[in-house]
Amino acid sequence: MLAGEEFVVRYGLRGALSALDDPSHIRMRQGLILRLRVLVPSLFIPSLILCILVAVFAGGGGRVWLAWTAVAALLVWACVTFGGTVPINSAAIEWDPDAPPADWTSRVRLWERLDTIRCWASVIAFALLILFAATRL
Numbered sequence: 001m002l003a004g005e006e007f008v009v010r011y012g013l014r015g016a017l018s019a020l021d022d023p024s025h026i027r028m029r030q031g032l033i034l035r036l037r038v039l040v041p042s043l044f045i046p047s048l049i050l051c052i053l054v055a056v057f058a059g060g061g062g063r064v065w066l067a068w069t070a071v072a073a074l075l076v077w078a079c080v081t082f083g084g085t086v087p088i089n090s091a092a093i094e095w096d097p098d099a100p101p102a103d104w105t106s107r108v109r110l111w112e113r114l115d116t117i118r119c120w121a122s123v124i125a126f127a128l129l130i131l132f133a134a135t136r137l
Contacts (some may be wrong), residue, residue, distance in 0.1 A: 002048075029108070
């Protein structure tokens with residue numbers, strides 16, 4: 001579910017936001033921040049816990065590296081999130097849509113680059129876990 005949410009934000013919402021005028025873009029971004037800052041942790045925390053449990057209890061088989069690499073991908077997601085997108089979101093929630101900071105577009109562009117990393121980290125983790133499960137059948 002985390003990978004799906006991240007994929008939709010990256011490839012679904014980003015284009016729609018860029019088509020809006022500046023004040024509407026900022027208002028929509030602020031609305032998304034308010035909702036996703038609750039939803040995303042509720043997806044990430046169980047994903048990380050379950051991924052770690054799979055890796056720990058997978059045994060020493062030859063494919064256990066897939067599960068541990070999935071854990072590493074989720075840790076990349078967490079580092080990029082807490083070190084990059086969260087601080088930007090914390091600032092963005094305070095922006096006045098009718099008088100945003102002069103550098104708001106550069107902050108959004110940085111957020112978008114970081115979000116691409118988050119998206120692909122979660123998709124890679126998901127793909128690795130699918131591959132791990134498929135090779136255990």
